[in-house]
Amino acid sequence: MIKLSEKTKNSEIYINAVKIIEILSDAGFESYIVGGAVRDLLIEKNPKEYDICTSATPNEINKIFKNSKLVGQSFGVSIVLQDKYAFEIATFREDFDYLDGRHPDKVKYTKNAEYDVKRRDFTVNGLLFDPIANKIIDYCDGLLDLKNKIIRTIGDPFERFSEDYLRILRAIRFSNQLNFEIEKKTAIAMDELSHKVVNISIERVRDEISKILLSLSPAKGIRLLDKYHILNTFIPEILEMKNIQQPPDFHPEGDVFVHTCLVLDKLSESTSENSIEVVYGALFHDIGKPDTYDKTDRIRFNRHEYVGANKTEKICKRLKFSNKQTELIVSLVKEHMKFGNIKNMKKSTFKKFVSMENFNDHLKLHKADCLGSHGDLSLYDFTLQKLDQLKNEPILPKPFLNGNDLINLGIKPGPIYKSILSQIFDDQLEGNIKSRDEALIKLKEVIKND
Numbered sequence: 001m002i003k004l005s006e007k008t009k010n011s012e013i014y015i016n017a018v019k020i021i022e023i024l025s026d027a028g029f030e031s032y033i034v035g036g037a038v039r040d041l042l043i044e045k046n047p048k049e050y051d052i053c054t055s056a057t058p059n060e061i062n063k064i065f066k067n068s069k070l071v072g073q074s075f076g077v078s079i080v081l082q083d084k085y086a087f088e089i090a091t092f093r094e095d096f097d098y099l100d101g102r103h104p105d106k107v108k109y110t111k112n113a114e115y116d117v118k119r120r121d122f123t124v125n126g127l128l129f130d131p132i133a134n135k136i137i138d139y140c141d142g143l144l145d146l147k148n149k150i151i152r153t154i155g156d157p158f159e160r161f162s163e164d165y166l167r168i169l170r171a172i173r174f175s176n177q178l179n180f181e182i183e184k185k186t187a188i189a190m191d192e193l194s195h196k197v198v199n200i201s202i203e204r205v206r207d208e209i210s211k212i213l214l215s216l217s218p219a220k221g222i223r224l225l226d227k228y229h230i231l232n233t234f235i236p237e238i239l240e241m242k243n244i245q246q247p248p249d250f251h252p253e254g255d256v257f258v259h260t261c262l263v264l265d266k267l268s269e270s271t272s273e274n275s276i277e278v279v280y281g282a283l284f285h286d287i288g289k290p291d292t293y294d295k296t297d298r299i300r301f302n303r304h305e306y307v308g309a310n311k312t313e314k315i316c317k318r319l320k321f322s323n324k325q326t327e328l329i330v331s332l333v334k335e336h337m338k339f340g341n342i343k344n345m346k347k348s349t350f351k352k353f354v355s356m357e358n359f360n361d362h363l364k365l366h367k368a369d370c371l372g373s374h375g376d377l378s379l380y381d382f383t384l385q386k387l388d389q390l391k392n393e394p395i396l397p398k399p400f401l402n403g404n405d406l407i408n409l410g411i412k413p414g415p416i417y418k419s420i421l422s423q424i425f426d427d428q429l430e431g432n433i434k435s436r437d438e439a440l441i442k443l444k445e446v447i448k449n450d
Contacts, residue, residue, distance in 0.1 A: 001134050002041050016082040017050035018131045020065075020089070025132060027064055029056040030113060032128035032137065034090075039124045042136075042146055043178070052089045053128070055111045061089055076109060092116040114139045121160060121167050122174065123152050149180040157189035165196045169208035172228060176212055176221040194229040205234060206319045213279040218268055219261035222283075234319070237311055238283070240290040247299045251373045256289045262372035263365075270367060277325055278361040281332025282368060284312040288333075309334035328358055332365055339366045339379050342386075348429035354387060355396040399425045400439035409447060420446055 008014050017033060024031040031054040037047035054061070058078050062068050067081035068089075076091030094108045094115045110116065113128060120126045123145045128137040136143065140154045151174050153160040153167075161167050168190045175182050182190070197205060209230070212221035222238070225231045231238050241256035253259055263282050267274060286301075288308025294300045312333045316326035338353060345353065356362060367380045401424055403417055411417070424442055427433045433442055 002129065002136065004041065005044065005046070008041065008046055011046065012083065013050060013085050014047075016085050017052065017087060020052060020080060020082050020087055021131060023064060024052075024054050024056055024061075027056070027060075029054050029060070030092075030111070031055070032113065032130055034128055035120075035125050038127040038129045038136070039142075039146065041129065042127070042143075050087060052087055053092060053113070053116055054089055055092050055113070056089075057091050057109055061091075090116075094119060113137070118154060120154055121164075121170060123150075123154055124174070124178075124180070126154050145183075149178070150183050151175045151178075151180045151186060152183035153186050153189070157186045158193065161189055161193050161196075165193065166200050166204050166208060168194055168197055168228060169205065169212075169225075169230065172221065172224045172230070173208060173212050173215070176217055176224060177215050179217070190228050195233070197230060198233055202234075202318070202320050205230075206321075209234070210276050210279075213264065213283065214274065214276065216268055218264040218279065222261055222264065235315060237287055237315060241286065244290050244293055245299060246289075249374075253373060256286050259372055260286060263368045266371040267364060267368035270364065270371075274364065275358070275361055277328040277358065278332065278364055280316075280321075280329045281336075281361065281365050284308060284315065284329065284333050285336050285365060285369065287311050287315075305334055305337045328361070331356065331358075332362060335362060336365055336369065339383070342379055342383055346426070346430065348426040350386060351390070351395050351429045354383070397428070400428055400433065400436040401425075401443060405440065405443060409443070411447065 004014075017037075021031045021033070031052060033050055034053040035051045037050045040047045056064070058070050058076050061078045061080065062070065065080045065082075069079045071077055071079050071088075076093050078089045080087050080089050092110045092113055092115065094110050117126045117128065117139045120140075123140045123142040125142070126138075126140040127142040127146075128139075129135075130137065145152050151171050153171075171182055171186065171190060174180065209225065212218065212225065215221055222231070226239065238257070238260075241260060244256040246254075246256060246259065251259055253262055260283065263285070264279065267279065267282050286304065286308065288304035288306070288311060289301045291307050291311075292301045292304040294302065309330050313326060313330050316329055321329065335353075335356065342350065342353070353359075363380070363383065366383075367377065370377050370380060399421065401421060403413070403421070406417055406420065407413070411420075420443070423446060424433065424439055427442060428439065433439050
């Protein structure tokens with residue numbers, strides 16, 4: 001029996017999930033909420049989605065629900081729209097042999113819910129919930145493992161992981177997100193089979209790593225990815241940061257790897273919602289330090305942000321991020337040291353800096369970077385104060401002049417255009433030029449002096 005919170009019971013998504021089960025039950029089919037939603041309900045978390053399993057076949061589901069679509073014909077999975085919510089409904093099934101390490105070679109529908117549970121990944125995800133009777137059905141000792149905070153495969157771990165090697169990363173994710181320990185036999189199988197994850201598509205691997213980075217304890221997740229050899233396989237550059245010492249005055253926390261883990265945690269603590277780009281920016285922001293380490297007189301990492309940006313671009317391509325995501329992640333790495341000079345920036349330089357796309361992510365990373373090292377937030381606070389002072393004026397207004405104005409004055413097109421227009425625009429940003437007429441006067445002065 002589950003004691004549901006009033007928030008859950010009154011949530012639209014839960015009400016609609018129960019309605020689907022009631023409709024299936026009225027039609028004579030056994031149906032349950034299954035998987036992560038049941039686990040979350042039992043640990044008093046509000047599920048974001050509800051999956052349903054049933055004895056009804058896909059054809060029977062299609063007849064019952066007008067707004068349904070078969071999305072996994074080979075595996076008996078349908079999407080049913082109920083009100084404004086989409087629910088994944090899977091027919092009870094048995095799987096036979098996974099020769100490709102992901103898909104069963106044969107699937108057989110069954111009326112036996114226990115058979116369906118036995119093919120699932122982890123015991124804490126194998127619980128069934130009948131919301132009509134308010135009853136939990138446990139065929140795999142999931143309740144005991146949930147109580148003891150254990151991640152354990154259903155059945156033999158070597159078999160479960162061999163069916164889909166991505167489950168190794170899922171075990172890491174659940175252990176990290178739930179703060180559960182991985183059961184000994186499960187951990188042994190993960191260790192021995194982790195090299196097989198390379199056979200999984202890089203997009204699926206990347207998405208699991210991303211979920212770990214977006215958790216409340218990303219540093220723990222990174223260390224688990226290291227422990228089970230995932231980092232060494234997919235992002236070995238992260239491991240190069242280990243044992244790279246830093247100036248103790250600025251980095252009392254330790255080496256670059258330790259610092260990076262702290263930055264990830266501080267980023268997670270600072271806000272409940274982070275973009276995927278900013279968490280990878282945090283992961284890679286100092287990835288150029290191992291290549292730029294210099295201890296001639298004291299520890300230095302000259303231009304590590306530029307070396308890091310080049311390495312980051314290669315990693316992002318390897319992980320198959322979109323061009324847009326890659327551009328943003330690389331920018332976070334390349335620009336993160338500019339905050340060190342922010343008090344000395346001209347007004348025009350400051351305006352250009354804070355006008356970068358996704359500047360809020362740059363600001364988040366800077367704050368986490370400081371909190372993960374010396375703890376001094378004076379530059380962060382200065383930036384916020386300066387932004388507040390400029391809130392009543394456009395940060396990056398439209399330039400008064402363009403190339404046509406130079407053409408009209410008989411200036412031959414060439415590289416000089418950019419230099420001249422940049423100079424005029426800087427004066428505009430500084431507030432020295434307040435109109436197009438003033439800009440034209442300044443332009444004529446610049447041309448005359450050149």
